[in-house]
Amino acid sequence: MSDRIETFLGLSVELTAFSRFDLLATGLAERYLGTLDKVVGGDTTNTLLAAFAALPPPGDGTRARALRATILGSELLGDVARSLIKLWYSGTWFELPYAWTQRFGAKPADATFVVSPDAYVEGLLWKAIGAHPAGAKAPGYGSWAYPPKIPAFPASDTKADAVSVHLQNVGIMS
Amino acid sequence: MLFPSESALRVDPQAVAGSRDYDIVIVGSGISGAIIAKQAAEAGKRVLVLEAGTGANRSLVGYDDLLTTFYSAAAKDNQSPFPVNANAAMPRSPQLRKLQAGETDSSTYIVQSGPYVSDTTYTRIFGGTTMHWEAKTPRMLRSDFKSRTNYGQGLDWPLSFEEVEEDYRLAEQEIGVSANVEDQSYLGQTFPDGYVFPMRGLPLSYLDQQVNNGIDGTSVDLYGRIYPLKVRPYPQGRNGIPNPAYDGGRGYRPVGAVNTHQVEEGGRCQGNTNCVPLCPVQARYHSGKTLAKAFRMNGKSGQPLVELLPQAVASKVVIDPDSGKVSALEVKVYEDPRSPVYETITVRGKVFVLAAGAIETARLMLSSGLRSTSGLVGRNLMDHAYLLNWALMPQICGTMRGTSSTGGIVDLRDGPFREKQAAFAIDIHNDGWGWATGAPTSDLLELVDDRNLHGRELRQGLIDRVSRQLLLAVMLEVMPVESNRITLDPQFTDALGNMRPILSFTVPEYTMRGAAYARQFSRTVFARLGAQDHTSYDRSDFGYVAYEGQGYAIRGGNHLAGTHIMGTTKTNSVVNKNQRSWDHENLYLVGGGSMPTIGTANVTLTLAAMCFRSGRDILNYLH
Ligand SMILES: Cc1cc2nc3c(=O)[nH]c(=O)nc-3n(C[C@H](O)[C@H](O)[C@H](O)COP(=O)(O)OP(=O)(O)OC[C@H]3O[C@@H](n4cnc5c(N)ncnc54)[C@H](O)[C@@H]3O)c2cc1C
Ligand code: SF4
Numbered sequence: 001m002s003d004r005i006e007t008f009l010g011l012s013v014e015l016t017a018f019s020r021f022d023l024l025a026t027g028l029a030e031r032y033l034g035t036l037d038k039v040v041g042g043d044t045t046n047t048l049l050a051a052f053a054a055l056p057p058p059g060d061g062t063r064a065r066a067l068r069a070t071i072l073g074s075e076l077l078g079d080v081a082r083s084l085i086k087l088w089y090s091g092t093w094f095e096l097p098y099a100w101t102q103r104f105g106a107k108p109a110d111a112t113f114v115v116s117p118d119a120y121v122e123g124l125l126w127k128a129i130g131a132h133p134a135g136a137k138a139p140g141y142g143s144w145a146y147p148p149k150i151p152a153f154p155a156s157d158t159k160a161d162a163v164s165v166h167l168q169n170v171g172i173m174s
Numbered sequence: 175m176l177f178p179s180e181s182a183l184r185v186d187p188q189a190v191a192g193s194r195d196y197d198i199v200i201v202g203s204g205i206s207g208a209i210i211a212k213q214a215a216e217a218g219k220r221v222l223v224l225e226a227g228t229g230a231n232r233s234l235v236g237y238d239d240l241l242t243t244f245y246s247a248a249a250k251d252n253q254s255p256f257p258v259n260a261n262a263a264m265p266r267s268p269q270l271r272k273l274q275a276g277e278t279d280s281s282t283y284i285v286q287s288g289p290y291v292s293d294t295t296y297t298r299i300f301g302g303t304t305m306h307w308e309a310k311t312p313r314m315l316r317s318d319f320k321s322r323t324n325y326g327q328g329l330d331w332p333l334s335f336e337e338v339e340e341d342y343r344l345a346e347q348e349i350g351v352s353a354n355v356e357d358q359s360y361l362g363q364t365f366p367d368g369y370v371f372p373m374r375g376l377p378l379s380y381l382d383q384q385v386n387n388g389i390d391g392t393s394v395d396l397y398g399r400i401y402p403l404k405v406r407p408y409p410q411g412r413n414g415i416p417n418p419a420y421d422g423g424r425g426y427r428p429v430g431a432v433n434t435h436q437v438e439e440g441g442r443c444q445g446n447t448n449c450v451p452l453c454p455v456q457a458r459y460h461s462g463k464t465l466a467k468a469f470r471m472n473g474k475s476g477q478p479l480v481e482l483l484p485q486a487v488a489s490k491v492v493i494d495p496d497s498g499k500v501s502a503l504e505v506k507v508y509e510d511p512r513s514p515v516y517e518t519i520t521v522r523g524k525v526f527v528l529a530a531g532a533i534e535t536a537r538l539m540l541s542s543g544l545r546s547t548s549g550l551v552g553r554n555l556m557d558h559a560y561l562l563n564w565a566l567m568p569q570i571c572g573t574m575r576g577t578s579s580t581g582g583i584v585d586l587r588d589g590p591f592r593e594k595q596a597a598f599a600i601d602i603h604n605d606g607w608g609w610a611t612g613a614p615t616s617d618l619l620e621l622v623d624d625r626n627l628h629g630r631e632l633r634q635g636l637i638d639r640v641s642r643q644l645l646l647a648v649m650l651e652v653m654p655v656e657s658n659r660i661t662l663d664p665q666f667t668d669a670l671g672n673m674r675p676i677l678s679f680t681v682p683e684y685t686m687r688g689a690a691y692a693r694q695f696s697r698t699v700f701a702r703l704g705a706q707d708h709t710s711y712d713r714s715d716f717g718y719v720a721y722e723g724q725g726y727a728i729r730g731g732n733h734l735a736g737t738h739i740m741g742t743t744k745t746n747s748v749v750n751k752n753q754r755s756w757d758h759e760n761l762y763l764v765g766g767g768s769m770p771t772i773g774t775a776n777v778t779l780t781l782a783a784m785c786f787r788s789g790r791d792i793l794n795y796l797h
Contacts, residue, residue, distance in 0.1 A: 017629040072626065129573075129614070144580065144604065147572055
């Protein structure tokens with residue numbers, strides 16, 4: 001697997017809090033990188049990947065802040081990163097905000113669209129809440145009568161106690 | 175159960191036009207038309223079914239194409255699986271805007287006449303709106319058939335519950351209803367001794383159970399009378415576990431997918447939460463299941479008794495001036511949904527059945543100049559009014575799982591309060607706030623774009639925001655009012671030059687009084703659950719209605735009725751209690767349009783029951 005896709009996966013793991021394994025299992029990683037290239041162009045995509053590669057290493061207390069400062073809070077990259085998060089979670093590319101296109105130029109392929117029928121089905125949103133995409137991956141007769149199996153995810157390494165899954169009433173799927 | 179191959183069904187428009195031996199010509203392949211077609215074929219009659227939409231989804235490939243269209247649609251609106259077809263257009267929800275009094279909006283298929291705009295819809299494809307429905311199948315209550323006598327509101331039916339009860343059982347069999355008699359015996363509903371539904375009731379969702387934990391054992395007081403609260407399961411037209419005690423112990427065989435290829439689909443409901451707009455595995459009933467049985471019946475010469483002509487839009491009912499009977503239908507047959515090119519054929523038969531849905535049947539009658547002696551064609555338009563209330567539960571409830579809705583609060587479907595205000599039934603939506611806010615996508619956008627969440631905080635945020643959602647959809651009774659109606663105007667036509675329906679509707683005050691109470695009621699329920707109320711109604715909402723100083727966003731219920739109302743004489747109604755036209759003895763107008771009132775029951779089980787009745791009457795007439 002190329003460095004470029006590896007970096008893209010690393011960025012995606014950080015943005016979505018789903019593991020590399022989960023993301024690869026969607027079968028959509030290359031397609032989503034291709035979507036970025038197609039919509040915002042190879043240059044901006046490379047700038048985003050380079051900004052991610054330049055973050056302080058994991059475990060360094062300043063990494064989370066740097067991610068906010070250089071990616072999510074970047075005038076150029078922030079909206080692109082947010083569209084990427086939404087893409088992973090829903091399978092839909094959401095058109096970039098008007099202010100972004102005003103400043104950086106309209107991109108012909110930038111419209112709200114579902115990347116492919118399977119992209120909708122693989123949206124991470126469903127997995128995050130222990131559900132399934134409306135209309136696919138059905139969980140079986142009567143499954144709805146039981147508590148949801150919300151997958152556990154690792155506590156934050158930067159601020160471990162700020163985030164915790166509320167476990168009350170929730171079945172945990174490991 | 176499978177459809178015969180495409181080629182066995184393919185009929186040629188010229189052959190249809192040349193045919194002189196149809197006993198029954200049916201307009202529409204929805205559940206109404208399907209039931210009558212099947213009954214007629216069982217009696218050996220020759221039947222032609224005309225369907226305005228395409229027949230593409232008769233094959234599995236076609237059905238799966240609809241699913242792909244759905245997955246690929248960026249906005250998952252009500253009609254997203256169904257491709258645009260200007261020749262058989264249908265209302266589409268996202269195209270609506272708020273109107274002022276006197277303002278008309280003709281930019282959508284149904285021309286909306288302000289101020290109230292309805293997002294009600296129906297689906298014009300093979301299989302009709304059952305390709306789309308949610309498949310809740312409650313019966314009407316005994317008192318619903320006599321609301322004028324009991325409450326001084328609306329109209330009495332020319333039929334009693336007792337006269338309809340047996341046909342309810344036939345409809346439950348045809349649809350394949352999953353429910354338990356114990357769960358449905360509330361508010362005085364009774365079932366014959368030993369009766370069981372074809373399949374066992376679907377279990378309540380975890381969300382329903384959480385709501386029930388908060389309200390069970392509590393009650394509300396309305397005009398001095400106490401109504402206990404509880405979450406009760408809805409009867410459902412989707413495959414559950416067959417009940418071995420059905421039919422005196424003979425059991426029930428569910429009907430699965432009906433397509434030209436055998437596949438392992440069509441079993442039990444798997445909880446896709448996508449019943450609306452399209453069940454991926456055909457666990458949910460659609461009228462193709464009934465038609466598949468009808469298409470398999472052959473006459474003495476081995477020829478199929480039922481023919482289907484798709485892409486055939488009935489455009490005029492032709493009356494013989496001497497006998498007053500229908501002599502023919504003029505039908506526009508188009509080649510291609512993308513082109514308005516058509517040829518007009520004339521179709522003859524002994525009996526004609528208009529089963530095009532309450533709005534399209536009225537449209538066809540009016541465009542043929544047939545307002546009926548009573549002048550009531552198109553009038554008394556009814557549709558349940560929905561008022562949505564949404565909140566966040568204090569605990570995680572696993573929202574977004576199960577069928578669209580498994581349970582609800584239905585104990586205010588009846589009571590003496592109906593003298594003053596509308597009754598209602600409440601569904602708990604397993605798909606959360608989707609209907610009200612566009613959840614869960616809208617939540618994702620808000621959390622990412624406005625709350626700047628990513629990574630773990632985003633995952634946690636989604637769990638907190640989505641898995642706790644509770645939507646109470648209050649379905650309110652609407653009584654017949656003559657000024658609520660469908661009209662036509664030659665300036666508004668569709669691609670084939672047929673006049674489009676114009677909808678004028680005012681939510682009756684009786685209903686709004688019920689809505690105002692329902693809002694209070696929902697707040698009370700939320701308080702008992704400790705749920706945060708997030709409900710808000712926007713003044714610019716297309717369905718915004720002000721009532722006694724408060725505003726409410728009313729949604730259409732897709733339960734269209736009343737437009738060819740049933741009654742006791744030709745001056746107070748369009749059809750008799752068998753849905754036969756008073757004016758034209760070989761014409762039947764069937765479906766929701768015949769219903770004099772709709773109570774708080776989703777209309778389809780009742781209209782299906784009525785079609786069994788009409789089917790028998792048609793066979794009597796033919797003999
Ligand atoms: C989103 C949604 C959810 C629903 N949920 C429920 C529910 O839970 N419970 C319930 O009881 N009901 C529900 N309904 C309502 C239910 O679907 C309808 O009551 C029912 O399907 C009506 O059946 P019908 O055969 O009378 O009419 P339709 O199904 O509308 O069939 C009419 C047919 O006639 C065809 N047609 C129309 N005009 C012409 C013409 N000029 N020439 C030839 N053919 C024509 C149409 O294409 C269509 O196939 C729901 C509806 C919707 C839209
Ligand atoms: S929950 Fe699913 S499987 Fe069940 S009827 Fe609905 S869409 Fe079909």
